[in-house]
Amino acid sequence: MANPKLLKAIKAKNDEWITMWPDIAAEVPNYKSQLKGQRILCPCDWDASYQEKIFYKKGGVKKKLSSTKCNFLKFLISHADDYKIKSITASGFDPKKKKGTKFEDIDYSKYDLIITNPPFSIFEEFINTLIKNKKKFLVIGPTFALSYKNIVNYFLKKRLRIGYAKQLSGFISRTGKVYMANTPKGSNARACMWYTNLKFDYSRRNIILTESYIKGKYQKYYNFNGINVDKVKNIPYDFRGVMGVPITYLRKFNPYQFELLGTGVQAKKTRRWPGDKAMLWTEKNGKPDKAPFERILIRNKKL
Numbered sequence: 001m002a003n004p005k006l007l008k009a010i011k012a013k014n015d016e017w018i019t020m021w022p023d024i025a026a027e028v029p030n031y032k033s034q035l036k037g038q039r040i041l042c043p044c045d046w047d048a049s050y051q052e053k054i055f056y057k058k059g060g061v062k063k064k065l066s067s068t069k070c071n072f073l074k075f076l077i078s079h080a081d082d083y084k085i086k087s088i089t090a091s092g093f094d095p096k097k098k099k100g101t102k103f104e105d106i107d108y109s110k111y112d113l114i115i116t117n118p119p120f121s122i123f124e125e126f127i128n129t130l131i132k133n134k135k136k137f138l139v140i141g142p143t144f145a146l147s148y149k150n151i152v153n154y155f156l157k158k159r160l161r162i163g164y165a166k167q168l169s170g171f172i173s174r175t176g177k178v179y180m181a182n183t184p185k186g187s188n189a190r191a192c193m194w195y196t197n198l199k200f201d202y203s204r205r206n207i208i209l210t211e212s213y214i215k216g217k218y219q220k221y222y223n224f225n226g227i228n229v230d231k232v233k234n235i236p237y238d239f240r241g242v243m244g245v246p247i248t249y250l251r252k253f254n255p256y257q258f259e260l261l262g263t264g265v266q267a268k269k270t271r272r273w274p275g276d277k278a279m280l281w282t283e284k285n286g287k288p289d290k291a292p293f294e295r296i297l298i299r300n301k302k303l
Helices: 002-009 021-035 070-082 120-134 143-145 148-154 247-252
Strands: 038-043 053-057 087-090 113-116 136-142 171-172 178-180 194-195 243-246 256-262 293-300
Touching: 021 070, 021 113, 038 070, 053 070, 070 113, 070 178, 120 136, 120 143, 120 148, 120 171, 120 293, 136 143, 143 148, 143 247, 148 247, 148 256, 243 247, 247 293
Parallel strands: 038 087, 038 113, 113 136
Antiparallel strands: 053 087, 136 194, 171 178, 243 293, 256 293
């Protein structure tokens, strides 16, 4: 399970966390060529500056790394010359002091690429703003955002994808205390990941399928022509029809391997009844059995 302190902070909207250097160093270099000549903005870093402030400009301004706690700025500034970045600017809004520049009030026409860790409580609104302004971005967000209607639709429209890293290792609180994403009892917890619309090398993301389709092994849907797959690892490699898989599948989505068709709620049902909540229902003995959590509908493109 996810670190309970991280989840508690998110629910309380106490979600101003500092991203750890190793997580940034593991992800950002994958997009090195796409950072060349870019005017980069880190808009959720009021520790660095309340107003829009330039920290690096090619051939000019270059602030000392000690001038900010923001690891995004430190990493980008330290690699700016090598990456041939044009400029790096930071701004932010402190909700407690009601001071600074809100991300929705920024003139995004002055920037090409947004890199930041926005407050999770406003993550969907933040992504909406970036897409509305047609900006390229590389940002951190909660895994559970995959269940948000707009976020799922951006995936379906090919306007959003998950980054390279499987998960982030943790965060640093404003007091400097480190909180790892994994709990002491296990290593399967994860709270957040990278979301982006930058170009992506999908050859590095290909699910190895080991399960074969056998009639009766997978439940059919009662109100839709397709089968239900409870775990991503159980997706059959030889099924030609439509499959309903957990939303977490989007973390491993490869458009060259599978076609995204929509969500369970969006799917046109073959039958409806009072109380079905527009969900997909599995079938048992010719009757509706249960409605799994929301599903993403996919079809194998290689069959």
